[in-house]
Amino acid sequence: MTPKTLFDKIWDAHVVNHITDGPDQLYIDRHYCHEVTSPQAFAGLKQRGLKVFRPERTFCSPDHNIPTHDQDKTIADPVSRHAVDTLKSNASDNCLTYYGLGHDLNGIIHVIGPEQGLTLPGYTIVCGDSHTSTHGAVGAVAFGIGTSEVEMVLATQCILQPKPKTMRITVNGKLRQGISAKDVALYIIAQLGTDGCTGYFVEYAGEAIRSLSMEGRMTLCNMSIEMGARGGMVGPDQTTVEYLRGRLHSPATGEEFDKAATRWLALATDPDAKFDREVAFDTANIGVRVTYGTNPGMGIDIDELIPEPTNESEEKALEYMQFTPGQPIKGTPVDYVFLGSCTNGRIEDFREFARVVDGHKRSERITAWLVPGSRSVMKQIVEEGIDKILQKAGFELRQPGCSACLAMNDDKIPAGKLCVSTSNRNFEGRQGPDSRTILASPATAAHVAITGHL
């Protein structure tokens, strides 16, 4: 048999039909829905007189429009409230699992999927959200889709999709001390560009990747879309198995779990499998990373100087960020810090932030928004006493949601203000009209939060 990549094995096992000179009809094991990209799909379904084809495979949680305070009250913004209510009634009309606002299992859809064991190795997973790539961390083929495709999944549990090419990104060596998955992701994007992997599905490999926790792998796979990739994945190993053990929807512990674990561990790229493209990086070159422009590829080591723009788009980006070429980024005064999002809103990220700020005080010039990715993360923060450390250092925890990552709720960075954010995109106006964003790791964000500058 021809050696195959892990991606090819999973994809090929899910092809229902191949259309000649056209896309594949792909079966979807798990479908996640949030309130922004699904209402038009449910409306389309209704218009066709259809119900959801396989309701047990779709899970819903509102996350983008929800406030991060007073979640026990009604949502003040009537348009946001309507969007959330629409998801609730669509879920109820179609017998779908719905984790509403304030529910113990509510949270950002890409945080709750893995933490509940809904995201499993070997699965095909889609959601009307580009950061669905997060779920690839367990060794799944997971990618974002548009609303028309959401409707296809609701109607038939399938989508039509051209098969992407395959690419392997190997990161050799041990990560330097203090370097996190976020730094690795920002480094790779800066090397390959925001369109560097367009058309490809990425498998991450190498010693540095193997050493990452599941949370770290999720951060890296999450950012795959920022290099243009259709998705990113890490082959399952013992770290994956241990992470999934005992999760709410994972196979039960004992014999059933062991059988599943054996199956998962067999999911690997064959030794001689050929990727359409291979790239390798060395950890020796990966330092603490920050962005300085208006796309995630415009990034540097924190010790580097702001580079000269090479085209008109970059020139515009520097002007927007109010940075001058040749200026050091280190020492830049900052106004806001945002810890959270589907990129860095997991328990490990809060542990790291707390470790850095422990025994220090929040800088007076910093407004800090610390937003757990889910109710479960929030609960764990309290159980581990992290909330006490944060409180002592002058930080307040907010309630879970997407929050200032894309500022659909009230958590908007004011015009002109500079925010160091653990989220995934630094596009113009992403965190609020005319706001300025520097992407960084939770540890970097924590240092900024106590010193007031980079």
Added chain:
Amino acid sequence: MPKHKFNIVTSTCVPLPYDNIDTDRIIPARFLKSTTREGFGENLFRDWRYDSDGNLRPDCPLNDPRYSGCILVAGKNFGCGSSREHAAWAIADYGFRVVISTFFADIHRNNELNSFVLPVVVSEEFINDLFDSIDRNPATKVSVDLPKQTVTNLETGQSETFEINSYKKQCLIEGLDDIEYLLSHREDIINYENGNKF
């Protein structure tokens, strides 16, 4: 979404000669709260077209009276970022039927096709020639012939072919969507499920 039947589109163009135009720029997140597909054109490139007081920004090509038409010409990596199909709906609702670029982000490209907007990938040489033509003469027309898969700059006569798989091409010509295909293959789905090992 109105299912336009595609054939030949000939029109003047609106040029956006910038790379990496992301979907947050095409339609900012705060306008995604609507639960219908209509009306997004009003907020297409909202923060580029309008300043914070709601005045038109003169530097935005969409506000430039010299430019009009149903073909948008953009720099490479158009539609990168978020998967929001609202971006494609906004483009369609504003009145564009074709977007020409050297390179589209994957999800956005699918979203345009599913929203009956045709993404046309051209060479670097073609797009530079086209930007030059529009610069010299804003009334420059382009003709996109889907059945023949050709795109022609009518000002200079430069022409090239573009890629589209024959399945999707037929869908656009006949005004059909993917769900119709999938619904007609339900039996295959059930057969697949009976053998699905995941």
